[in-house]
Amino acid sequence: MLLYKLWRSFIKEILLLKRDIGGIVIIFVMPLLLIITITLIQDSTFKNLEGSKIPIIFIDQDQSEVSKNIKAELENSKTFQLLTNFSEKSAQEAVFAGDYQMAIVIPENLTKDLNSNIDAKVQTIVSSFGLEGDSAKAKTAAPKAKEIHLYFDPATNIGFKNSVMNSVNKMVFEIENKKIYKAFQDQLGTEENLEENKNLISFKEITPKKGEMDVMPNSVQHNVPAWTLFAIFFIVVPLSINLVKEKSQGTSVRARISPTPYFVHILGKTFTYLIICVIQFLLMVAVGIYLFPYMDLPAFDVSGKMFQLIIVTLFAGLAAIGFGVLLGTIADTQEQSAPFGATSVVVLAAIGGIWVPVFLMPEFMQTIAKFSPMNWGLNAYYDIILRNSGIGGIAKELVFLFLFYLATVSISIFYEKKQNAV
Template sequence: MTIRKEFLLLIRDFGGLAILFVMPVFLVITVTLIQNNTYENITNQKMEILLVDLDRGEIANKLVSEVKSSGTFKFINTLDNNPLTEQTAKEAVRKGQYQLAIVIPKHLSSSLTERIDGNVNRVLAHFVDGDTLSTTTPFTPKEVKLYFDPALQTSFKEGIKGAIDKIVATIENKTIYSAFASQLSESDEPQELFTQENLISFKEIAPKDEEYNKIPNAVQHNVPAWSLFAIFFIIVPLSMNIVKEKNQGTNIRLYTMPTSPIITLGGKVITYLVICLLQFYLIILVGKFVFPLIGLASFEFSSNLLGLTVVTLFSGLAAVSLGVLLGTIAKTQEQSSPFGATFVVILAAVSGVWVPTFAMPSFMQYIAKVSPMNWALEGYYTILLRDGGIWQTRYMIILLLLFSLLILLIALFYDKKKRSL
């Protein structure tokens, strides 16, 4: 009967049902679309860059050619059918019309060629002719200016600078090879003396079982993360219902019944655990069947459903226990609702739902390790992304269980203490 009572309270609360079911679906769709489009913009689409080439020499042309061949950037040389100048490019970036402008200085090619040829001749004279290795005159590096949009994130800036720096290093090496080859070879094709090739390559491997070859994507990360956010948001309606019962005197009538308060508490826990499972199944069904209809990858869980269900049960138990504690302590709905919502948002922020824990400061990483939402999130990731099973998530499940029991005991003790007064 307590379970039936809780379900009736939920069914009659349309706002609570919207928070529990409609809000999570919109949230996971919106966040996944945004992140998926961001990944595609970075990896699949070319970024438009303003180019002001004041050199127009061989090395500058090589730089432009290498950047174009990378497939990451697209150069723009004119604005409004007028040739770009440094000032117009700078102004366009400042206004946010473009994220980056590159200004290649005058005499870049001639200065670098002259410097490289001088160094090559000096080295060859030392090793071939036996001359004393002379000292070099100081050289002021040529300054290639990069104008970034002030609103661009630092991590994105560093990524772009790293990509351009790699291209520049490749051009420098090729130029030095060519200079040595032209001095040492007497053939018409001096570049054949040195084979300009990549000596090291990188292969990206996710350490998984050999038979497990699924590639993690934004969907695999976001569905469990934001499902967990929705599950913990159950704190809000649960705590509000408990406060409502106290204010209306319903809890006093329940206490006069010839049964233990644990029965009443058990009814709430079971009811809201079922709600947590329904939330999770709804979101994974959306990920499985709705995501492909809007251009996203399908959420794959295949044979992992049992493990995901177990993690969800213990995650829901942790969320329900927090809701019970908040509802027991709070005196009004005005206290429970804002505090519960704010608490869940903060918990999601420090647990790795919004920002990966490895990107947090050291002290925040320690805080994340004591967060029940982080334990649950690690459980989901272990099953979905690390090819684990229920046994591999046992530590997270044990932590969630102990946390839930501790919070429920605190709530029962506080409630009994308050009634005895």
């Protein structure tokens, strides 16, 4: 008998959804447009180093060895297009006006003063060991340190700014090291080939492997789970609106006076919207697998992971449904539920790491993110897709999502009983 009532409740929810075809289209189409747009934008950003170059202003007032080395390194990076027909003043004005992202100004006599500085310091060191050297050079005061001026557009991303500054610092550091090494060679009379002097320490990235192939994370692997989760939680809006409609149209009154317990109506909604969540997930995965390769994007690889991903989708769907039921139960009008539901989903997405990675947030926001159901779902997806975890590895996140559903539904049932108590 209980199963029959649950079935009838499920049919009722399907009929309600059929009356709002526009809302259903939005639920399915809006996330697909989001995932395609965001992934294309981010992938083009990731490929920027391989594709179009960033125009920057390069002013060489030194016109000698060091400045030519820096210019050659920038050109060889295949990232920048160097523009040279500027004075420092015009470059500053152009960059600060937002016409260009940055300008690099190499000061006059940089090579000459760097050589003099290094020769003086090396001579001092050699003399301190009691070795013969040019005493005149040792007594000569070292020139003042030179500054390479970097101008950045005030709207430039801080990550890009730090990356460029680190690159310039590295170039200058390597040039100084080679010159210092050469100066010691000259003083000590050795003839070792500088080209053979390699770094004693280097970096090697160790990546996960699939067979013999390295598994390299890409924009698709990040965006498909993130925007799938956003789509799942966006069902909060139609679900809460339908609950408010039931109250305004008297459906909830008929449900209360019927012999069917209220929690059965909640279960009917849960099963209905869980199906919607799974359909959303399958559509997103289908776009990642079949459509993205035609758009010059990496294909979304779910081989051997589909079962685990569907499990995460079901539990994330439960959390979203619980939140929607709570909102629809508390709200009195559609004007309350619709904007608050949409806004709260965007806020949860921001807190949960959908928009900005959690590790980039301030410390107190990182703490808040740990209590976001979207963050639990996102971590579970990432653990499966990027870290190759199994169900055991995401058990904690699944438990949190299920407890969130139980808590929100329990509060909704308690609130409903209290509001209608005679």
